[in-house]
Amino acid sequence: MLANRNFFLLLMAQLVSQSAQNAILFTLLVIVTKLTRGSTYTSILVLSFVIPSVVFGVFSGVLVDLWSKRLLLIYANVARLLLAVAFLFSRDHVGLLILISIFFATASQIFGTTDAVTVPSVVPKHQLMAANSMFSMAVTGSQLIGMIFLAPILLPTLGEAWLFFIAAAMFGVSVACAYLMGPIHHEDDVAPDRQWPTFDAFRDAAGDYAQTMRKLARDRVSALAL
Numbered sequence: 471m472l473a474n475r476n477f478f479l480l481l482m483a484q485l486v487s488q489s490a491q492n493a494i495l496f497t498l499l500v501i502v503t504k505l506t507r508g509s510t511y512t513s514i515l516v517l518s519f520v521i522p523s524v525v526f527g528v529f530s531g532v533l534v535d536l537w538s539k540r541l542l543l544i545y546a547n548v549a550r551l552l553l554a555v556a557f558l559f560s561r562d563h564v565g566l567l568i569l570i571s572i573f574f575a576t577a578s579q580i581f582g583t584t585d586a587v588t589v590p591s592v593v594p595k596h597q598l599m600a601a602n603s604m605f606s607m608a609v610t611g612s613q614l615i616g617m618i619f620l621a622p623i624l625l626p627t628l629g630e631a632w633l634f635f636i637a638a639a640m641f642g643v644s645v646a647c648a649y650l651m652g653p654i655h656h657e658d659d660v661a662p663d664r665q666w667p668t669f670d671a672f673r674d675a676a677g678d679y680a681q682t683m684r685k686l687a688r689d690r691v692s693a694l695a696l
Contacts, residue, residue, distance in 0.1 A: 476592040476654065477601060479647040480543075484585050485608045485615075487547055487644035490637040491578055492616025494554060495519065497625060497633050498567060505564050518568050522575040530583040536674065539588045543648035546581035550574060551641035558634035591654045 472478050502515050534542060553574045560566035586605070593601045624633045686693045 474593060476651045477589075479651045480585065480588055480592055481604060481608055483543060483547070483644040483647035484605060485612055486640050486647070487550065487581065488609065488612035489615040489620060490554070490640035490644075491550070492613050493621040493624070493633060494557065494574070494616075494637050496617045496621035497630060498557070498571065500621075500625065501561055501630060502564055502567060505562070511564055511568070515568055515571060518571040519575045522572055523579050526576055526579050530580045533580065534584050534587050539584050539591065539654045540648060540651055542580060542584040543588070543651075544645055546577045546584065547641050547645045547648065549577040550581070551638050551645065553577065554634050554638035554641060558631055558638070561630050561634070588654060592651075 472481075498515055499512060502511050506512070553570055556570050557567065557574075560570060589601050589605060590598055620636075621633060624636065628636075
């Protein structure tokens with residue numbers, strides 16, 4: 471399965487970028503705790519990562535359906551690269567760190583959704599179960615790499631600045647992986663690997679999002695499950 475070029479590059483983009491993301495989250499928790507010496511701002515930081523996932527979770531799914539998966543992977547990681555650099559220069563200001571975290575979590579949500587739904591587009595149906603298992607292993611591996619090895623080793627040895635710099639470089643690697651992928655096709659796609667959307671596509675996405683929220687408001691069981 472790893473001989474499948476697009477799948478291998480997608481898996482590497484996932485593993486490398488999510489390891490960097492987890493290392494950044496660990497580092498931010500350390501920095502905020504050190505600067506504030508309390509739990510209030512640490513809780514706010516965690517919420518700044520969680521809330522965008524809730525708010526943009528449904529909308530990011532709409533984006534993936536409408537637009538090019540490959541371009542979304544590229545742009546989401548470019549955004550995270552730039553935001554990692556922003557963390558580097560804002561590491562002494564708690565308010566800025568929390569604000570940047572909101573944008574970082576939003577870009578991460580878009581990447582995560584796109585990454586997950588791209589798997590069926592790059593592997594045959596009979597390999598889909600194995601591919602999903604490998605992606606689950608990559609998610610767990612990225613948590614181990616980022617929070618157990620990368621951040622705890624780099625923080626005391628090289629410091630916060632170098633960790634953010636290395637994380638930005640890792641996002642750059644993930645951008646390169648997505649860029650090197652060929653066109654992403656799927657037998658159910660009407661227009662696979664579509665280009666960046668027009669204003670009408672933005673309007674359609676907003677309309678689909680509003681329609682989904684109205685259905686959830688009427689369907690208590692689905693809303694509670696979500």
